[in-house]
Amino acid sequence: MVSIKDIARRAGVSISTVSYALNGNPKVTEETSKRILAVAKELNYVPNAAARTLKKRETRIIGAFLTTFEGAFYGKLLQGMKEEMNKRGYDLVICSGTQSHRMLPEGILDGAIILDRLFSDEELLLHANRGHKLVVLDRELKHDNIVQVLLDNKAGATFAMEYLIRNGHQKLYAVTGPEGSFDSEQRLGAARQTVERGGPLITYKEIPGNFDKASGEAAALRIISEYDGPVGVFCLNDEMAIGMYQALRGTPYRVGEHIHVVGFDHIDITDYVQPRMATIDYSERRWGAVAAEQLIKLVEGDSSAQHERIYVGLVEGESVGPASAGM
Amino acid sequence: MVSIKDIARRAGVSISTVSYALNGNPKVTEETSKRILAVAKELNYVPNAAARTLKKRETRIIGAFLTTFEGAFYGKLLQGMKEEMNKRGYDLVICSGTQSHRMLPEGILDGAIILDRLFSDEELLLHANRGHKLVVLDRELKHDNIVQVLLDNKAGATFAMEYLIRNGHQKLYAVTGPEGSFDSEQRLGAARQTVERGGPLITYKEIPGNFDKASGEAAALRIISEYDGPVGVFCLNDEMAIGMYQALRGTPYRVGEHIHVVGFDHIDITDYVQPRMATIDYSERRWGAVAAEQLIKLVEGDSSAQHERIYVGLVEGESVGPASAGM
DNA sequence: TTGTATGCGTTATCAA
DNA sequence: TTGATAACGCATACAA
Numbered sequence: 001m002v003s004i005k006d007i008a009r010r011a012g013v014s015i016s017t018v019s020y021a022l023n024g025n026p027k028v029t030e031e032t033s034k035r036i037l038a039v040a041k042e043l044n045y046v047p048n049a050a051a052r053t054l055k056k057r058e059t060r061i062i063g064a065f066l067t068t069f070e071g072a073f074y075g076k077l078l079q080g081m082k083e084e085m086n087k088r089g090y091d092l093v094i095c096s097g098t099q100s101h102r103m104l105p106e107g108i109l110d111g112a113i114i115l116d117r118l119f120s121d122e123e124l125l126l127h128a129n130r131g132h133k134l135v136v137l138d139r140e141l142k143h144d145n146i147v148q149v150l151l152d153n154k155a156g157a158t159f160a161m162e163y164l165i166r167n168g169h170q171k172l173y174a175v176t177g178p179e180g181s182f183d184s185e186q187r188l189g190a191a192r193q194t195v196e197r198g199g200p201l202i203t204y205k206e207i208p209g210n211f212d213k214a215s216g217e218a219a220a221l222r223i224i225s226e227y228d229g230p231v232g233v234f235c236l237n238d239e240m241a242i243g244m245y246q247a248l249r250g251t252p253y254r255v256g257e258h259i260h261v262v263g264f265d266h267i268d269i270t271d272y273v274q275p276r277m278a279t280i281d282y283s284e285r286r287w288g289a290v291a292a293e294q295l296i297k298l299v300e301g302d303s304s305a306q307h308e309r310i311y312v313g314l315v316e317g318e319s320v321g322p323a324s325a326g327m
Numbered sequence: 328m329v330s331i332k333d334i335a336r337r338a339g340v341s342i343s344t345v346s347y348a349l350n351g352n353p354k355v356t357e358e359t360s361k362r363i364l365a366v367a368k369e370l371n372y373v374p375n376a377a378a379r380t381l382k383k384r385e386t387r388i389i390g391a392f393l394t395t396f397e398g399a400f401y402g403k404l405l406q407g408m409k410e411e412m413n414k415r416g417y418d419l420v421i422c423s424g425t426q427s428h429r430m431l432p433e434g435i436l437d438g439a440i441i442l443d444r445l446f447s448d449e450e451l452l453l454h455a456n457r458g459h460k461l462v463v464l465d466r467e468l469k470h471d472n473i474v475q476v477l478l479d480n481k482a483g484a485t486f487a488m489e490y491l492i493r494n495g496h497q498k499l500y501a502v503t504g505p506e507g508s509f510d511s512e513q514r515l516g517a518a519r520q521t522v523e524r525g526g527p528l529i530t531y532k533e534i535p536g537n538f539d540k541a542s543g544e545a546a547a548l549r550i551i552s553e554y555d556g557p558v559g560v561f562c563l564n565d566e567m568a569i570g571m572y573q574a575l576r577g578t579p580y581r582v583g584e585h586i587h588v589v590g591f592d593h594i595d596i597t598d599y600v601q602p603r604m605a606t607i608d609y610s611e612r613r614w615g616a617v618a619a620e621q622l623i624k625l626v627e628g629d630s631s632a633q634h635e636r637i638y639v640g641l642v643e644g645e646s647v648g649p650a651s652a653g654m
Numbered sequence: 655t656t657g658t659a660t661g662c663g664t665t666a667t668c669a670a
Numbered sequence: 671t672t673g674a675t676a677a678c679g680c681a682t683a684c685a686a
Contacts, residue, residue: 003663014673019665027671044457049433050386051663053377054678061435069405069421075397082396082423091427093420094396096409106376108388108435130371133573246599272573330679341657346681356655378679381662 002043012041022047039273053107060089062295065108066096067116071212076114080288081113083231088296096143111299113291117180133298135291136235147298148307149291151187156280156312160262161194163278163314168233168323169260170202173211175219175244177236184211187236187264209240216243223259224251228324230258238263238270238279241319245273261319275318282312329370333573338366347373380434384457387416390436393423398539401442407615408440415623431459438626440517440618441465444507460625462618465509474625475634476618483607483616483639484589487561487589488521490641494589495650496559502536503572504563511538512564514591516651543570545620550586551578557585557650565590565597568646571630572600588646604644607631 004018008264023035027037030055053059062085064078080091089111101119104127111133111308116123121141128134128145135147164172173192177184188206195204203204207222209215216235220243223231235241241263245255253259256275263270265280266281287310296307331345338345340359347355348363351539355363390411391405405421412419417437422430428446430436438460440450448468455461455472462474491499500513501518502574504511514637522531534549536542543562546569562568568590572582580586583602590597593608614637624632 003664005663014663016666016674017672020672023665032671041535046432046457047428048381048663049430049435050380051678052665054375054663057678059377059435061430065422068402069400069409072401073400073402075395075400078396086424086426091422091430093390093422093427093430095418095420097413099413100420102373103376103388103418103420105373108376108386110683130373153456200512218663291672328679332679342680343658344656345683347656350681354655359655378662379681381679384662384683569683614663 001048003048004045006043007027007036007039007045010043011036013320045192057107059108061091061093061109062111062292062299063093063095063100063103064113065100065116065119066094067118067218069094069096074284076284077115077288080283080285081292082288084289084292085296088292090292090296092292105130111295113295115325117182126253133295135298137287137291140182145293145298147305149287149294149310150307151183151282151287151310152312153183153310154190156282157187157234157236157263158194159312159314160264160278160280161191161198161254163262163316163320164232164234164260165194165198165202167232167260169230170323171229172202172204173207173219173231173233174204175207175216175233175235175240177209177211177294178206181211181316184236184263191234209236211239213235213239213243213246216240218243219246220244220247220259224248224253227253227258230260232260232320232323233262235261235263238265238267238277241277241279242269242273245277256317256319256321260321260323266315270315270317273319278317279315280312281315282310286310328375328403329372330375331372333370334363334366334372336568337370338363366621372495373630378430384434385437386435388418388436389438389619389626390420390422390427390430392427392438392443392446393421394445396418396421396423400594401611401615403611405444407610407612407613408619408645411616412618412623415619417619417623418483419619425501432457438462438622440622444509460622462622464614464618467509468628472625474621474632475615476621476637477634478609478614478637479639480510481528483518483591483609484514484517484563486639486641487591487605487607488518488525489561490589490643490647491559491561491587492521492525492529494559494587494647496557497650499529499531500534500546500550500558500560501531502534502543502560502562504536504538506535508538518561536563538566540566540570540573545566545570546575547571547574547586548641551575551580554580554585557587559587559647560589565592565594565604568604568606569596572604575624581644583644583648587648587650593642597642597644604646605644606642607639608642609637613637 001213008015008018018036021033086090113135115137128143133145207219241261263277263279266279270277270279290308294305330337331342335342335345345363348360409419431439442464455470460472534546568588590604590606593606597604597606617635621632
């Protein structure tokens with residue numbers, strides 16, 4: 001391994017001069033600097049991160065923590081984060097699993113973005129108390145070192161339910177996400193509120209789901225078994241709505257005619273299915289970028305770091321028609 | 328920040344004793360050790376990674392490099408890697424983009440697994456020459472510090488093409504992956520060989536694809552436009568085969584009757600589509616685990632580290648029927 | 655069994 | 671403008 005000491009010897013200067021030159025400090029002559037840089041390149045010098053970190057107490061690496069690498073993978077979200085980070089001179093690494101949590105307190109990461117319910121509130125607060133900077137995307141958590149960047153789930157769920165009601169639907173269902181999911185609970189809360197405001201004629205049932213295709217299929221079967229006229233179904237994510245489409249394919253029940261469906265997330269496939277699926281849209285990429293931006297502010301001590309909300313919108317589709325259509 | 332110095336002071340011992348105690352060195356008394364550990368816990372001590380790394384020249388962190396976080400994301404592969412790594416006391420982080428390459432030479436990573444054609448051979452060899460340990464999943468590269476863990480693409484492609492030929496197909500197509508893709512090139516090579524061995528009656532065409540759904544759709548249109556009897560199509564990955572299914576849905580051409588399709592990868596959806604898709608199967612998880620295992624061997628200087636091949640198998644499906652079916 | 659002292663590679667203070 | 675030196679937190683050879 002080649003260190004600044006080697007460069008110093010070779011260039012006939014002291015290590016401090018080398019350090020200055022490598023860091024572009026103007027105190028050192030253009031001349032010397034040039035010579036030193038040349039020697040550095042010649043020797044294939046690469047700075048040692050551990051040494052630098054030990055001195056400067058920063059790594060310029062940010063970690064994003066996920067529950068798992070499998071399944072729906074938030075690709076655009078991570079990509080949005082990465083691009084924003086890189087733009088600002090930070091690197092992003094994706095981590096998963098309890099074992100990797102150590103990287104935060106050990107000082108390998110300058111900060112972390114959390115999208116992992118298995119990372120407990122208590123542990124996060126512990127890290128925050130030790131001075132580590134965090135952005136949470138999956139919970140509400142108050143601390144000076146924690147910023148929340150949350151999806152506007154309530155607005156989205158309200159849009160979805162109002163869309164069904166506006167189309168005349170009075171028999172409503174919601175297919176939920178897994179227990180403990182922040183997104184699911186927020187969406188569900190707003191859905192219930194919208195139902196309450198909808199008047200006494202509305203009936204509303206909740207079917208427990210899991211945010212996966214299988215639970216959407218199961219929900220479809222349950223709805224069919226109870227069917228006695230057109231219903232409006234708010235699937236709390238698109239994945240389950242797709243499952244519902246698939247389960248209905250072999251039956252006499254048609255989406256947008258008998259079963260009216262709204263999803264959430266606007267995943268790619270919703271634009272291609274027949275009939276086109278109504279869903280709630282937001283920019284995953286922007287979500288990531290905003291999270292990155294706020295975290296870097298926190299890390300750099302910029303006091304303008306603050307909680308952010310990611311806005312959502314309704315995408316209409318033929319998966320929802322007037323209630324009269326299925327009579 | 329609390330260091331071993333603080334613990335030493337508080338426990339009334341020297342820092343070396345603390346260091347010994349924390350590292351479970353039997354030289355220190357049960358007594359003292361207990362006291363020191365208690366103090367460490369009380370002060371919420373966490374070792375400083377930078378300092379430890381500077382001394383020991385290892386981080387116990389491995390990086391996996393991907394081209395992008397978006398799109399098909401090798402979830403099971405990464406999960407397989409992660410589990411194997413964790414089992415052996417290493418952490419895995421996922422990286423993407425040129426900027427993050429620095430982590431290898433700077434000593435932040437003990438080794439890396441490469442699945443990113445944008446990481447050039449030259450750069451990899453450079454790192455290997457500096458003593459860094461690598462496992463490549465996406466190319467052949469010879470170096471003492473590099474181990475290859477490659478899918479048996481040739482066997483897979485051969486299985487796929489032979490399956491079509493065995494079913495009597497003589498008009499064959501291959502829909503390729505993007506240019507420069509190692510997997511695509513290997514599969515294509517084996518496909519051609521199989522065709523040559525298949526005899527003079529066979530016609531064979533290649534349609535350039537991109538490993539995505541859209542190019543599968545495009546390929547379907549092209550095949551339809553040339554249609555004059557049943558054809559066998561080897562899509563070099565499942566994604567494109569799914570695209571082909573979709574494009575065919577609105578046409579009079581049926582999969583497994585007019586257009587006979589084999590994919591590659593055995594992604595989940597191939598089991599659910601109608602008709603069930605024939606494809607080439609392998610364990611992504613195992614691929615990851617084997618890569619992790621070999622890399623750790625390299626890192627730890629175990630000379631038994633060696634190139635590995637991940638075996639594949641044919642999954643039959645109704646997407647391929649006898650050639651006579653579509654007459 | 656415990657303590658003293660040194661060095662890992664870098665940054666940064668201070669003196670020359 | 672450059673050089674000598676201390677310090678970051680830890681591991682470890684050696685001394686006590």
